[in-house]
Amino acid sequence: MNPVRKFRRSFFACRAKLLNPFWEVWYWYISSLDKDKEVIFLNYGYADHNKLELKKEDENNRYSIQLYNHIANSIRLEGLDILEVGCGRGGGASYIARYLAPKSVKGIDLCKKSIDFCKKHYHVKGLSFCHGNALSLPFMDNNFNVVINVESSHRYSDMERFLGEVYRVLRPGGYFLFADLRDEELIKSLRKQLDNCRLKIIKEEIITPNVIKALVLANEKRMDLIERLVPRFLHGLTKEFAGTKETALHKSFVRGKKEYLYYILQKD
Template sequence: MIEGIYRETLTKAVAFSHRHFGKIVAKYGYSIMTRRLGDDDVFFLNWGYEEDPPMNLPLDPADEPERIGIQLYHRVAAQEDLAGKRVLEVSCGHGGAASYVMRTMNPASYTGLDLNPSGIAFCRRKHPLPGLAFLEGDAENLPFPDASFDAVINVEAAHLYPNYTTFLAQVVRVLKPGGHFLYADLRGRDDVAKWESDLAQSGLEVVSCEDINKQVLRGLEKNSKRYQDLINRHAPPPLRRLGRDVGVTEGSPLYEEVERGDIVYRLYNLKKP
């Protein structure tokens, strides 16, 4: 019974923090995590993605340790040809996707934006590539002129934003006409109708939409041991169980919600008319 109460309380606490304290989590929670990871080069913070049969995406040897995280970003970004395009990633985390897309999809420029100052410092230090820039900034107040980008990428982050519709309005504003919003995110099953309604009212046209719960669950399975090892190395002992649960390792409450379908994970390609 105590175990059940713990799981229910954790799930509700995480959901509440995402809805009401998203910016605090993004700016300070992730900043603490970045500093705790220290010299561990963890470039991807997303849940991951794997197909059945395996995706077998060709990767450089240096990218191989981050395969599961890369595969999700590849599926998102490769929905459109980004060669020669100006690309913005909102909530770029530790910059692994920015580096990967810049090296393999040949955009003219790629800007990664994140609210986490420690994360932006990490990105600038670890990913010094021509045409790649990192800025600290707010997803709900993008610091760019109108019609600045051909594509905006956002992965597993917008559920943290307190004002999701404000974010969508900002995406529409900075996209050029005909530009694409390449997007993957999750919602509780009871929140999907509101999610769909917000997107329908944003002014963006849905080019494609795909539920990818099974692929994300396989990614979580493959990443689980690695995440547990990172948590055991970097989290103080009293916080390791909480870290494993928040990190969505195998058997955690959030993992089981994905497994049951109580969390819906989707891949979108949306277009500005």
């Protein structure tokens, strides 16, 4: 391996470990700010030429929901047991439970304050939440038909260990629905990790253009939330986190320095 490339991979892996405590504090802070339950999704969204039919109460979260729909609706979930790893504030798990007719949806997240919010806020049949670590899932082997992971794994300190946990808790024939962003230096590394995880890759798709479109369409709403909810001295950091226009993150998508990837994998 090229020494420069090897150094970059090591650097990004170390960065993920070092930033984990920061993200825990950050998500706790978001939960503290959002008194009116306006922020129930934390993903960048998805937009294409189709307009998903939604209930009126879900319209404000259209683009984030469309990302979940693009991922979760790729296979039929009706009557299945679903696990979402990295469920955040529960918006995606709630959408799946309410719209896609699974038997059960279990959401798990490392941020206890987010899980406390989910348990208090959502009352949907078959939907439940628990606190836990993606690298050590508190479930028995062969427990779920589908595992979903959306825009969460780039913060994990050990991707191989996470993929091993996904394999362990999936039932034979079960699916792993996975979507996340990666710096261009790490895309080949991610593909190698997926190739080696004992799950078969069924579909691979780059959805960066759809994510960029969603960020642009949702920009005004996100800016409004930041202005209303976030102290001014944190506006810059929050805009970067939200991917608003002119931020480094938004530009990195546009310039191809980051890609947003979507995979369907299956356990034999």
